[in-house]
Amino acid sequence: MPPARVAVIGGGVASCSLVYAMRKHLEARQLSLTLFEMGRGLGGRAATRRTREVPKLRVDHGAPAFEVRSARFADVCESLMVSQILTRCVGAYGTLRTTGEFVAEASGLASGVVPVRYTCSDSRGMGALCDALVRGGSDPAMGAPALVDAVFNTMVGAVRRTPEGVWSLSSSTGEALGEFDWIVIGSTAIGHPRWSVTFGGEPPLVLAARGLADQALDASLAQLAQLASRPVTACLMAFEGPAAAAWARMPFMKLKVEGDATLSHVSVQRLEPALTVVVLHSTHAFATESEAVYGATSAAARLAGAKTDALVEARLVASLARLTNTFGMAANFRSPLWGPHLHRWGAAFPTAPLLPRMHAFVPSARVGFCGDFVDTGDGRGGSVEGAALSGMQMADALVEALRLDGSAASGADRCDGGKCVVL
Numbered sequence: 501m502p503p504a505r506v507a508v509i510g511g512g513v514a515s516c517s518l519v520y521a522m523r524k525h526l527e528a529r530q531l532s533l534t535l536f537e538m539g540r541g542l543g544g545r546a547a548t549r550r551t552r553e554v555p556k557l558r559v560d561h562g563a564p565a566f567e568v569r570s571a572r573f574a575d576v577c578e579s580l581m582v583s584q585i586l587t588r589c590v591g592a593y594g595t596l597r598t599t600g601e602f603v604a605e606a607s608g609l610a611s612g613v614v615p616v617r618y619t620c621s622d623s624r625g626m627g628a629l630c631d632a633l634v635r636g637g638s639d640p641a642m643g644a645p646a647l648v649d650a651v652f653n654t655m656v657g658a659v660r661r662t663p664e665g666v667w668s669l670s671s672s673t674g675e676a677l678g679e680f681d682w683i684v685i686g687s688t689a690i691g692h693p694r695w696s697v698t699f700g701g702e703p704p705l706v707l708a709a710r711g712l713a714d715q716a717l718d719a720s721l722a723q724l725a726q727l728a729s730r731p732v733t734a735c736l737m738a739f740e741g742p743a744a745a746a747w748a749r750m751p752f753m754k755l756k757v758e759g760d761a762t763l764s765h766v767s768v769q770r771l772e773p774a775l776t777v778v779v780l781h782s783t784h785a786f787a788t789e790s791e792a793v794y795g796a797t798s799a800a801a802r803l804a805g806a807k808t809d810a811l812v813e814a815r816l817v818a819s820l821a822r823l824t825n826t827f828g829m830a831a832n833f834r835s836p837l838w839g840p841h842l843h844r845w846g847a848a849f850p851t852a853p854l855l856p857r858m859h860a861f862v863p864s865a866r867v868g869f870c871g872d873f874v875d876t877g878d879g880r881g882g883s884v885e886g887a888a889l890s891g892m893q894m895a896d897a898l899v900e901a902l903r904l905d906g907s908a909a910s911g912a913d914r915c916d917g918g919k920c921v922v923l
């Protein structure tokens with residue numbers, strides 16, 4: 501029997517961690533894995549944005565760094581430190597209190613309360629994490645090949661189980677994307693009611709499930725439907741020359757702003773001595789208020805004519821005035837080389853209750869879910885670590901179900917030679 505074919509929908513941290521955890525089996529060609537990503541590259545909410553306007557610019561417009569608490573993900577990160585994909589960031593976080601006082605997290609270092617955090621070097625950007633994970637941890641800059649077929653700029657818009665019992669996938673433009681034995685969904689999108697609000701019609705997986713009469717899949721989709729999330733509007737800017745140097749002198753890489761209705765976090769990314777990126781993250785309330793507004797250069801604005809609003813950008817930038825008093829910044833921080841540009845994260849952080857782990861793997865339907873919306877049991881939902889752990893747990897479940905390591909198969913399927921058949 502030929503190796504099982506697995507389609508992974510989405511190329512965020514969860515999906516890429518799944519690939520990393522299955523690297524041994526992929527290298528041995530025990531299964532084939534095809535990853536579909538609607539964006540231009542990997543990373544999702546931990547991606548790095550680039551622009552032709554300023555070729556050397558790299559902007560981490562989602563997660564700029566991440567905390568690690570679990571031993572399993574810490575092992576992965578430590579090995580990515582060895583290959584110089586990740587670096588540790590210690591003492592680079594701080595809080596701006598409502599009183600205007602700045603409290604650096606480093607002050608808690610001696611007490612051992614500072615969390616262990618990692619980031620990618622500023623010259624690479626956070627996108628390097630996913631680029632390395634799909635290469636089994638090897639450095640993409642060294643030309644290491646990906647262990648999966650990655651198909652970009654392709655939104656999976658329909659999934660269907662054929663009479664032969666395989667999953668047939670099509671793109672949002674109707675193009676056939678192939679047939680697969682298993683599908684892993686690395687984003688809530690195709691199974692969540694939000695699909696109907698954004699694109700109209702029923703979510704593709706809900707539609708497909710209707711014809712299957714698979715109680716376990718129905719139960720998972722019912723749980724998924726309850727999942728909610730909170731938005732964040734990001735405002736991206738890059739500074740050069742003295743303004744870049746002024747920003748680079750800030751005593752933080754990420755600042756939490758307390759008691760502000762508009763601004764929640766400020767991330768400073770020091771690319772070069774004379775080039776600094778600043779990303780403002782709005783409060784959830786501000787993002788909800790300006791829900792229908794997209795960045796002028798966003799795909800939604802370019803392709804679908806979604807509304808853009810310079811006022812939203814202006815309000816986020818104006819909220820920086822609070823920093824001026826505390827840090828005495830030069831006035832020229834108001835004239836960026838690039839930006840301000842809005843990026844709207846409609847579903848930035850999932851809110852509890854997350855998808856219970858028992859509903860994230862449905863062997864009877866040969867469907868899996870992974871992402872930061874899955875409750876991995878570690879209390880790390882809504883984070884890079886939560887996404888990575890869920891991807892690795894999905895890999896464990898697939899390895900067991902497909903008997904890739906010689907263990908007994910679970911669920912309703914019988915698996916031979918890495919391929920499962922429904923009994």
Ligand SMILES: Cc1cc2nc3c(=O)[nH]c(=O)nc-3n(C[C@H](O)[C@H](O)[C@H](O)COP(=O)(O)OP(=O)(O)OC[C@H]3O[C@@H](n4cnc5c(N)ncnc54)[C@H](O)[C@@H]3O)c2cc1C
Pocket residue numbers: 509510511512513514515536537538539542543544545546561562563564565566567654655656657686687689690732734781845847848849870871872873881882883884885887
């Ligand atoms: C502004 C912001 C700041 C953050 N800061 C931090 C932080 O400091 N620390 C931290 O740990 N976490 C942070 N996070 C959260 C962290 O980024 C996420 O928890 C994590 O990246 C989620 O990864 P994921 O793989 O679950 O999902 P995603 O990154 O959302 O990946 C899902 C992917 O699926 C793709 N996709 C969806 N539907 C389809 C389809 N139909 N076809 C093809 N592709 C599809 C999407 O394009 C996306 O790339 C932040 C998030 C945001 C938005």
